[in-house]
Amino acid sequence: MSTRKPSSSPAPGSVGEYLRAQGISRRGFLKFCTATASMMALSPAFVPRLVEALEKAPRPSVIWLSFQECTGCTESLTRSHAPTVEGLIFDAISLDYHHTLQAASGEAAELAREEAMKENWGKYVLVVDGSIPLGNPGFSTIAGISNVDMLMDTAKGAAAIVSVGTCAAYGGLPQADPNPTGAVSVQDLIKDKPIINVPGCPPIPVVITGVLAHFLAFGLPELDELNRPKVFYGQNIHDRCYRRPFYERGQFAETFDDEGAKKGWCLYKLGCKGPTTYNACATTKWNQGASFPIESGHGCLGCSEPRFWDGGSFYKALSVPTGDLGQTAGYALAAGGAVGIAAGLLARQKKAQAVKDHETVTVNDLHKGEHS
Ligand code: FSX
Numbered sequence: 001m002s003t004r005k006p007s008s009s010p011a012p013g014s015v016g017e018y019l020r021a022q023g024i025s026r027r028g029f030l031k032f033c034t035a036t037a038s039m040m041a042l043s044p045a046f047v048p049r050l051v052e053a054l055e056k057a058p059r060p061s062v063i064w065l066s067f068q069e070c071t072g073c074t075e076s077l078t079r080s081h082a083p084t085v086e087g088l089i090f091d092a093i094s095l096d097y098h099h100t101l102q103a104a105s106g107e108a109a110e111l112a113r114e115e116a117m118k119e120n121w122g123k124y125v126l127v128v129d130g131s132i133p134l135g136n137p138g139f140s141t142i143a144g145i146s147n148v149d150m151l152m153d154t155a156k157g158a159a160a161i162v163s164v165g166t167c168a169a170y171g172g173l174p175q176a177d178p179n180p181t182g183a184v185s186v187q188d189l190i191k192d193k194p195i196i197n198v199p200g201c202p203p204i205p206v207v208i209t210g211v212l213a214h215f216l217a218f219g220l221p222e223l224d225e226l227n228r229p230k231v232f233y234g235q236n237i238h239d240r241c242y243r244r245p246f247y248e249r250g251q252f253a254e255t256f257d258d259e260g261a262k263k264g265w266c267l268y269k270l271g272c273k274g275p276t277t278y279n280a281c282a283t284t285k286w287n288q289g290a291s292f293p294i295e296s297g298h299g300c301l302g303c304s305e306p307r308f309w310d311g312g313s314f315y316k317a318l319s320v321p322t323g324d325l326g327q328t329a330g331y332a333l334a335a336g337g338a339v340g341i342a343a344g345l346l347a348r349q350k351k352a353q354a355v356k357d358h359e360t361v362t363v364n365d366l367h368k369g370e371h372s
Pocket of ligand 1 (some may be wrong): 068069070071072073074129130131164165166167168172173200201202203
């Protein structure tokens with residue numbers, strides 16, 4: 001355990017000071033840090049480090065751009081209950097510009113963006129939701145500026161970019177065949193900045209804010225091969241699913257209203273994409289941890305994976321023999337695609353390494369927490 005006690009006075013201008021000024025008590029702040037650490041799957045020994053880091057972290061300037069999307073990502077974040085971990089951390093950032101949430105519009109809004117960029121050059125976090133149309137940049141413009149021009153201009157002075165939602169991370173629904181607008185993702189365009197992908201259609205709100213909290217406290221999180229933070233996307237739904245015992249016993253619902261469905265059996269044969277989907281739904285859940293789609297009787301659609309809209313029918317079973325899934329920690333394979341044994345083995349090895357990496361990071365972090 002750490003012997004270092006967190007300081008009782010947060011640094012001026014810090015996240016900690018801001019939260020105190022908002023009436024968040026010391027006890028409330030510690031509770032918030034404990035909940036955040038638990039959300040990041042960190043041990044309680046990590047909490048003092050988080051408290052100290054957040055008390056010192058300067059409130060970052062955040063510029064949030066929304067392009068081709070359905071506003072589900074912002075809805076996800078703002079529809080959370082209050083006061084919450086996500087509400088607290090959302091308040092603790094200095095959200096200088098957000099197309100959907102800000103009161104200003106037109107030229108005044110653009111002036112706010114330019115000022116925030118100038119004042120915080122090199123330090124602000126750029127959050128993007130939605131994909132960017134290249135086929136005809138005029139398809140989507142804000143104050144007469146095309147999405148691609150606004151993204152490239154705003155990215156120049158950003159410390160890091162967080163792509164919120166599957167549209168910003170991979171192209172998402174707008175990019176689905178036949179991709180009429182020529183939609184691309186943020187990482188297709190920006191190559192010289194750190195990019196954190198927070199996919200999901202929409203993403204889990206506490207995951208959005210958890211990524212921001214991690215960035216504030218410790219900097220960039222460790223990312224997987226799709227630039228997703230391993231702390232939230234390190235395990236697949238199948239491996240954490242509470243219906244897994246039914247899978248292991250070969251008990252599958254065949255229709256949505258048969259006896260198996262009523263008994264809560266595995267939804268694999270009804271098209272659940274849990275085995276190929278990496279996200280925190282099965283552990284973090286939604287709506288204050290109330291439930292998640294599989295718990296409500298519907299299979300996972302795989303919304304945090306690239307091209308999930310085009311990856312095969314939502315209601316068609318994965319073309320992976322059920323026996324092959326039993327002992328795997330999940331496949332990194334395309335939903336609905338033909339899968340060979342060699343590909344399965346390779347994916348298994350890859351996943352095993354990813355899990356190992358994640359454990360190493362956590363253990364190392366705790367180690368630092370104990371001795372720094
Ligand atoms: Fe896409 Fe988000 Fe799905 Fe919608 O901003 S990830 S369509 S929930 O709104 O971008």
